[in-house]
Amino acid sequence: xxxxxxxxxxxxxxxxxxxxxxxxxxxxxxxxxxxxxxxxxxxxxxxxxxxxxxxxxxxxxxxxxxxxxxxxxxxxxxxxxxxxxxxxxxxxxxxxxxxxxxxxxxxxxxxxxxxxxxxxxxxxxxxxxxxxxxxxxxxxxxxxxxxxxxxxxxxxxxxxxxxxxxxxxxxxxxxxxxxxxxxxxxxxxxxxxxxxxxxxxxxxxxxxxxxxxxxxxxxxxxxxxxxxxxxxxxxxxxxxxxxxxxxxxxxxxxxxxxxxxxxxxxxxxxxxxxxxxxxxxxxxxxxxxxxxxxxxxxxxxxxxxxxxxxxxxxxxxxxxxxxxxxxxxxxxxxxxxxxxxxxxxxxxxxxxxxxxxxxxxxxxxxxxxxxxxxxxxxxxx
Numbered sequence: 359x360x361x362x363x364x365x366x367x368x369x370x371x372x373x374x375x376x377x378x379x380x381x382x383x384x385x386x387x388x389x390x391x392x393x394x395x396x397x398x399x400x401x402x403x404x405x406x407x408x409x410x411x412x413x414x415x416x417x418x419x420x421x422x423x424x425x426x427x428x429x430x431x432x433x434x435x436x437x438x439x440x441x442x443x444x445x446x447x448x449x450x451x452x453x454x455x456x457x458x459x460x461x462x463x464x465x466x467x468x469x470x471x472x473x474x475x476x477x478x479x480x481x482x483x484x485x486x487x488x489x490x491x492x493x494x495x496x497x498x499x500x501x502x503x504x505x506x507x508x509x510x511x512x513x514x515x516x517x518x519x520x521x522x523x524x525x526x527x528x529x530x531x532x533x534x535x536x537x538x539x540x541x542x543x544x545x546x547x548x549x550x551x552x553x554x555x556x557x558x559x560x561x562x563x564x565x566x567x568x569x570x571x572x573x574x575x576x577x578x579x580x581x582x583x584x585x586x587x588x589x590x591x592x593x594x595x596x597x598x599x600x601x602x603x604x605x606x607x608x609x610x611x612x613x614x615x616x617x618x619x620x621x622x623x624x625x626x627x628x629x630x631x632x633x634x635x636x637x638x639x640x641x642x643x644x645x646x647x648x649x650x651x652x653x654x655x656x657x658x659x660x661x662x663x664x665x666x667x668x669x670x671x672x673x674x675x676x677x678x679x680x681x682x683x684x685x686x687x688x689x690x691x692x693x694x695x696x697x698x699x700x701x702x703x704x705x706x707x708x709x710x711x712x713x714x715x716x717x718x719x720x721x722x723x724x725x726x727x728x729x730x731x732x733x734x735x736x737x738x739x
């Protein structure tokens with residue numbers, strides 16, 4: 359175990375944090391000495407209970423975390439809105455544009471919009487729906503960390519976690535975000551640079567990390583995890599020599615054997631360079647870094663409408679992307695061209711199929727070699 363306060367707090371050997379929507383990745387990383395964190399945004403309380411129960415049975419009594427998403431500026435987040443109101447907020451031209459993208463790639467759009475929005479859509483991003491999700495997570499003794507993926511964690515989340523003795527983390531893409539987290543008492547701040555997959559900021563990890571560390575000095579010794587573009591132990595070591603308490607990684611697990619990534623997209627990632635990602639609002643309405651494809655290119659064209667705010671953009675993107683995913687697995691060429699997924703610029707370092715456990719071990723070895731190199735330099739001087 360590294361001599362780290364954070365490692366001691368969480369009972370882990372190595373401060374490598376793995377964000378994944380795949381329970382298998384979470385379990386394997388924690389068993390290998392790191393810390394797995396399950397992305398739970400798309401879950402109901404019932405489905406999350408199934409996932410966490412499975413993790414408990416396969417994690418060898420190791421700790422793990424749960425990541426949820428309660429954006430601070432969520433569209434109409436204060437109160438639930440009816441399905442009819444949500445449907446009415448989606449302009450017809452946006453649906454038409456999605457249909458045109460699919461038709462251009464020989465994909466049938468029949469019944470594309472048949473799945474209607476439910477009256478409780480997005481409730482798990484509000485207190486009314488997020489509270490049951492939190493209750494499920496906190497009912498599992500090995501869940502030692504709750505993370506809010508967007509915005510300052512709300513009071514009800516902080517209060518529930520504190521009462522249960524569970525740490526709260528939050529992502530920050532700028533020093534201003536980190537300061538807001540510190541002011542409300544967040545325990546761990548995850549600093550995510552623009553290289554990161556999924557929702558990300560506008561400043562590189564190498565710049566935003568020291569900015570945040572300096573800005574947080576008046577708030578005490580809050581552990582900071584570095585995120586964005588990190589796929590090797592030497593990068594993790596570099597971040598920790600700057601003052602980070604560990605690394606938070608999401609992309610590097612997407613090409614592992616356990617990952618939920620579609621095979622066609624996984625192969626695209628293995629073949630990709632670091633230049634083949636793009637920061638786009640085309641999937642959720644907020645800027646997310648994802649694998650560049652014909653889908654992201656279509657939304658960057660001058661004729662494309664401006665993406666809608668969250669959650670409306672997701673309501674027109676996900677039906678299309680769901681159909682794309684199914685068809686791409688059947689060998690449909692147009693669907694394969696459109697297929698994409700969230701991934702960071704570290705994709706250029708993810709060139710070989712591997713397992714989650716092996717990724718952790720490779721990080722540990724690479725980290726040790728990097729620290730030895732620094733020690734040798736110090737001895738020479």
